[in-house]
Amino acid sequence: MIIKLSNVISCSSEHPSYPVSNLLKHHSNSSWRCAKPGEMLSTVIFQLAEPSCIIGLDIGNYRSCVVIVTASTSAEPDNWIPIVNHQFMTHEEAVNNKFRDQVQIFSKKDLNPETLKIKFDRVKVTCMQSANLKELFGLSFIEFKTEVVVDLGLDVFGRFKLKQPEDNANKTSLSDFKEKYLKMTNAKKTDYKSELLTKIKETGMNNFSKRQEENKEPTKRPLLEKLEAGKAEEVFGPKKNSANLTSVSNSQNKDVKDTSKLNDKPVMRTPFGDIVPAPSPKANKKDIEQENSRHSTNSRKRSLSPEESSSKGNVNKKKENCPQCQNEEDKVCKNCGRLPEPKLMPRPERAAKKKTIESQKPKKLFSKLFEDITFSLSGYVNPQRDEIRRKALQMGAKYIADPNTTNKKCTHLICAFKNTPKHQQLKGHSKIVSHTFIEDCFNEKTRFSWRRYALESKDRAEPESEEEILGSSSPPRSSDVFEEDTDSNSSY
Numbered sequence: 001m002i003i004k005l006s007n008v009i010s011c012s013s014e015h016p017s018y019p020v021s022n023l024l025k026h027h028s029n030s031s032w033r034c035a036k037p038g039e040m041l042s043t044v045i046f047q048l049a050e051p052s053c054i055i056g057l058d059i060g061n062y063r064s065c066v067v068i069v070t071a072s073t074s075a076e077p078d079n080w081i082p083i084v085n086h087q088f089m090t091h092e093e094a095v096n097n098k099f100r101d102q103v104q105i106f107s108k109k110d111l112n113p114e115t116l117k118i119k120f121d122r123v124k125v126t127c128m129q130s131a132n133l134k135e136l137f138g139l140s141f142i143e144f145k146t147e148v149v150v151d152l153g154l155d156v157f158g159r160f161k162l163k164q165p166e167d168n169a170n171k172t173s174l175s176d177f178k179e180k181y182l183k184m185t186n187a188k189k190t191d192y193k194s195e196l197l198t199k200i201k202e203t204g205m206n207n208f209s210k211r212q213e214e215n216k217e218p219t220k221r222p223l224l225e226k227l228e229a230g231k232a233e234e235v236f237g238p239k240k241n242s243a244n245l246t247s248v249s250n251s252q253n254k255d256v257k258d259t260s261k262l263n264d265k266p267v268m269r270t271p272f273g274d275i276v277p278a279p280s281p282k283a284n285k286k287d288i289e290q291e292n293s294r295h296s297t298n299s300r301k302r303s304l305s306p307e308e309s310s311s312k313g314n315v316n317k318k319k320e321n322c323p324q325c326q327n328e329e330d331k332v333c334k335n336c337g338r339l340p341e342p343k344l345m346p347r348p349e350r351a352a353k354k355k356t357i358e359s360q361k362p363k364k365l366f367s368k369l370f371e372d373i374t375f376s377l378s379g380y381v382n383p384q385r386d387e388i389r390r391k392a393l394q395m396g397a398k399y400i401a402d403p404n405t406t407n408k409k410c411t412h413l414i415c416a417f418k419n420t421p422k423h424q425q426l427k428g429h430s431k432i433v434s435h436t437f438i439e440d441c442f443n444e445k446t447r448f449s450w451r452r453y454a455l456e457s458k459d460r461a462e463p464e465s466e467e468e469i470l471g472s473s474s475p476p477r478s479s480d481v482f483e484e485d486t487d488s489n490s491s492y
Helices: 021-025 091-095 172-187 192-213 222-228 232-236 242-264 285-300 306-320 323-327 347-360 384-394 421-426 436-444 457-461 479-483
Strands: 005-011 041-053 056-062 066-072 081-087 103-106 119-128 138-145 267-269 275-277 363-365 374-378 412-415 431-433 469-472
Touching: 005 021, 021 041, 021 138, 056 066, 056 081, 081 103, 119 138, 222 232, 374 384, 374 421, 384 436, 412 421, 412 436
Parallel strands: 363 469, 374 412, 412 431
Antiparallel strands: 005 041, 041 119, 056 103, 056 138, 066 081, 066 119, 267 275
C-alpha cells in the first residue's frame, strides 16, 4: 500500500518551473529540480498523512548521483534514521554527461532491517551531484509503501469459534506453573552413572566383609593326613631291598669318580651343555681331521660288510692298473667297466677349437650389423650425442629424430636416464637401452643382445632372445649419412 504525503515541511532549493509540490501529485511529466546550476546538494522534508512503517520505496532519479532517504518519529523529530543510501551514477559519468534517469525499486531486503517495525511521521530526501555544475538535478518521483493489516473483529473461522484471550486468563497461571516445574526438573537431572558406581562399591565392600566374617573350613590334604597317620608306603610305595640300595650307591660313586677324572683333564662341552672329553695334546691336527671325515662319511653312507669292502678295494686296484683303459678313448672298458679319464689338449689345439666355435657364430659386414635397427636419442647433449649417433650410423642403423608410436618405426631408444619425454612415450613400444650398447658393439665389432644393456631391470632379468653377430671388416660408408638433419640441440 502507498503511503500518502500530506505536505512539504521544508525545501532547501526548488526551480520555479519544477517545484517540490510535483512530487506530492506524482504526475508523469512533472519533477522536482534545484533552483540554480552549480548547487551540489538539495533537501526536502515531507509530512506523512499518518504514522506508518516503511517496507518499500520507489525512486525515479533525475540527474542525481546519490540519493539519501532518512525518517524520524514525532517523539524525536530531529533524530533522522537512515533508510536508503543509493548511488545512481559515478562521478565520471556525470562529468561526461552520461546521465541515466533510472527508476530504482527497494523491497524489504534492500532496506535497513532495524527500521521496518518503526512507525515514522516525517521523511527527509537528500539529492547530491557535485560532478557537473552546469546541470540541474533532483527527482522525477518518489513513493513510500507499507503493509496493510485488516482487522474485521470476527471471532469465527468457518464453523469454528476462535478463543478469546479472556477465556484463557484463568488457565495462564496453571500453564505457567507447569512450564516452570518442567524447567526445574530438566535442569536437575540425576547422574545415573555416579549412582551406579557408588552402589557397586558399597555392595563389593559388604560382600568382602561377609566373606571375612564367615568361618571357612580348612582344605583337605589326603596325602599329608596319610603321612601323619604313618602310612608312608601308600604314598611312596614299598621299600626296596638293601642289596639293591647298595648297588645303586656304588654305581653313583663310580659316576662321581669318573666325573672327577674328567675334571682333571681339559673339558669340552657341546652347545647343549654336555661334557665331551678333549683330544690328547699329542694327537696331530691332520689325524683329527681324517677321523672327522671318516665319521661323516660313515654317518652318510650305509656300512658295508667285510666281503663287499674287500671286493670294492679289488675293483679300485683294477681301475688303477688297467692297461686297456689308457689306450682306448670314449668307450667303456670291458676289463674294469669305466670310461677313461679325459686328456688335456695342448694349447694350440685349444686355440683352434675356439676359432671353430667362433666360426660357427653368424657373421655380417661391420657396416650392416645394425641394418635392421632404427634408433632415437634421449637425454644426451653434444658432443656425446653426435658421437653415439655417428657410431650407430657407421654400423648400419637409421636415425629417427621424432619417433612416433603409431607407425612403430623406432626399434631402439638410446636413453641416458628414466622418465624423459621420449622414455615415457616409447615405453612398451621400443627397446630402451643405454649408450654402452652402441659403444660396446662398436669397439668389439659384434652385435650383442640388447637385454644386457636394458635400462629397465625387468628387461635385463628376462633371457636373451638374440644371438651374437660377429662383424667383419667392410669398406667405410659414405659421409652423406652423417650430414642428415637431426635434433642436435635437443636432449629430451
